Amino acid sequence: MTEPLRLGIAGLGTVGVGVVRILRRNAEMIAARAGRPVEIVAVSARERARDRGVALTGYDWEDDAVALARRDDIDVYVELMGGSDGPAKASVEAALDSGKDVVTANKALLAIHGLDLAGRAEAAGRTIRFEAAVAGGIPVMKALTEGLAGNEITRIMGVMNGTCNYILTRMESAGLPYEAVFEEANALGYLEADPTLDVGGIDAAHKLTLLAAVGFGARVPFEAVQIEGIERVSIEDIEAAARMGYRVKLLGVAQMTGRGLEARMSPCLVPANSPLGELDGATNMVVLEGDAVGQIVLQGAGAGEGPTASAVLSDIVDLARGLRVPTYGAPTKSLGELRTAAAASPAPYYLRMRLEDRPGALARIATALGECGVSIDRMRQTGHDDISAPVLIVTHKASAADLQAALEAFKSTGVLIGEPVALRIEDV
Numbered sequence: 001m002t003e004p005l006r007l008g009i010a011g012l013g014t015v016g017v018g019v020v021r022i023l024r025r026n027a028e029m030i031a032a033r034a035g036r037p038v039e040i041v042a043v044s045a046r047e048r049a050r051d052r053g054v055a056l057t058g059y060d061w062e063d064d065a066v067a068l069a070r071r072d073d074i075d076v077y078v079e080l081m082g083g084s085d086g087p088a089k090a091s092v093e094a095a096l097d098s099g100k101d102v103v104t105a106n107k108a109l110l111a112i113h114g115l116d117l118a119g120r121a122e123a124a125g126r127t128i129r130f131e132a133a134v135a136g137g138i139p140v141m142k143a144l145t146e147g148l149a150g151n152e153i154t155r156i157m158g159v160m161n162g163t164c165n166y167i168l169t170r171m172e173s174a175g176l177p178y179e180a181v182f183e184e185a186n187a188l189g190y191l192e193a194d195p196t197l198d199v200g201g202i203d204a205a206h207k208l209t210l211l212a213a214v215g216f217g218a219r220v221p222f223e224a225v226q227i228e229g230i231e232r233v234s235i236e237d238i239e240a241a242a243r244m245g246y247r248v249k250l251l252g253v254a255q256m257t258g259r260g261l262e263a264r265m266s267p268c269l270v271p272a273n274s275p276l277g278e279l280d281g282a283t284n285m286v287v288l289e290g291d292a293v294g295q296i297v298l299q300g301a302g303a304g305e306g307p308t309a310s311a312v313l314s315d316i317v318d319l320a321r322g323l324r325v326p327t328y329g330a331p332t333k334s335l336g337e338l339r340t341a342a343a344a345s346p347a348p349y350y351l352r353m354r355l356e357d358r359p360g361a362l363a364r365i366a367t368a369l370g371e372c373g374v375s376i377d378r379m380r381q382t383g384h385d386d387i388s389a390p391v392l393i394v395t396h397k398a399s400a401a402d403l404q405a406a407l408e409a410f411k412s413t414g415v416l417i418g419e420p421v422a423l424r425i426e427d428v
């Protein structure tokens with residue numbers, strides 16, 4: 001096959017420009033690997049006149065991404081605009097309906113509309129590839145759909161938002177509060193236009209939704225993921241957790257249990273000496289567990305021009321080779337309907353609270369825990385002043401309901417100052 005694969009690229013921002021640069025720089029090598037040249041035919045963005053630092057000569061320009069997606073002279077529509085609806089959705093639909101395969105980095109679009117779009121792709125005999133949408137440059141979709149195709153995937157975990165990992169690790173290394181590091185991240189340009197997508201855990205939950213659907217071969221709605229962001233993580237917790245041998249991470253966990261799918265994206269503690277605990281800065285890490293392979297760990301840049309464009313190129317080269325893996329790794333009709341587990345599996349918890357410094361205070365807390373069926377594993381009281389004492393407790397495994405009941409019971413002990421903090425400790 002020597003006919004070129006013809007691309008239409010919508011979106012010439014960080015990722016789109018990265019794709020153009022790689023295709024220009026590595027054209028010969030890509031053609032050799034793909035078995036045919038890969039050519040850009042036309043591009044689209046909002047502002048035609050903007051200098052993007054890369055030559056666009058030789059490419060047609062379309063003001064309208066939908067018009068680009070419908071062109072007869074492209075084989076693959078590459079959507080790199082972003083957004084869960086609007087032009088991204090309309091143009092992907094137009095591309096599929098007019099017989100094109102789609103490559104996208106748009107996790108928001110797929111987490112919300114992916115199953116519908118995958119059905120639409122199948123009806124047209126096409127596919128949607130989205131390696132770049134999950135963990136940027138890490139080839140995790142390829143790992144799941146190809147390298148681990150013979151495994152039943154049992155658990156998927158990971159740090160999937162580089163911005164949150166930057167904020168949490170920087171808080172620890174600089175001893176700075178959340179608000180100060182949030183501003184630093186903003187100045188460095190790490191935050192999405194809507195920062196809630198990052199710090200609210202939504203962006204990472206989009207990625208977990210896609211990983212769980214492909215990994216478990218199931219219809220996973222975005223609403224199945226329980227989401228909590230990092231806004232309430234304090235420097236006190238990061239430092240106290242470190243003293244107990246843990247680090248705080250915004251961790252995604254998806255696992256199949258007898259009670260259904262458990263999927264959550266939330267701040268939790270992991271052992272400091274585990275691969276996830278040692279992950280610093282804006283890097284991503286995805287941990288996959290399969291019944292045959294055991295555990296594998298993938299680490300790398302989860303964002304940025306080069307890494308994200310690298311993942312887009314992986315999908316493009318696959319399509320040029322004629323490799324058309326179904327959007328979710330298997331046809332949509334084979335994807336199972338999922339029951340969502342009503343509650344998370346029992347886990348140890350980290351508790352931090354401030355108690356009145358008087359006889360019997362700690363005993364009242366221990367009693368409240370005991371009466372709710374929560375057993376103490378380790379406990380520490382440090383740096384008390386004349387009136388209050390900070391207390392750290394690590395529990396044995398407890399159900400979320402028992403833990404919640406204990407937190408409620410603390411209120412009537414009469415010794416608690418302020419609100420206690422509880423964070424799940426994940427078994428990684």
Ligand SMILES: NC(=O)C1=CN([C@@H]2O[C@H](COP(=O)(O)OP(=O)(O)OC[C@H]3O[C@@H](n4cnc5c(N)ncnc54)[C@H](OP(=O)(O)O)[C@@H]3O)[C@@H](O)[C@H]2O)C=CC1
Nearest residue numbers: 011012013014015045046047080081082087105106303304
């Ligand atoms: N940046 C990253 O590191 C990563 C990004 N992604 C995903 O990749 C996608 C692109 O991200 P990124 O490159 O950072 O985004 P940017 O904001 O840098 O670029 C977006 C591009 O889309 C164009 N665009 C926006 N709206 C329209 C529209 N209505 N019609 C035509 N063009 C439009 C913009 O045009 P103009 O330039 O004229 O304004 C711009 O060129 C998103 O889905 C994002 O979530 C995924 C992983 C990592």
Ligand SMILES: N[C@@H](CCO)C(=O)O
Nearest residue numbers: 160161162163302303
């Ligand atoms: N905002 C995302 C970009 C990559 O998806 C992050 O920080 O990881």
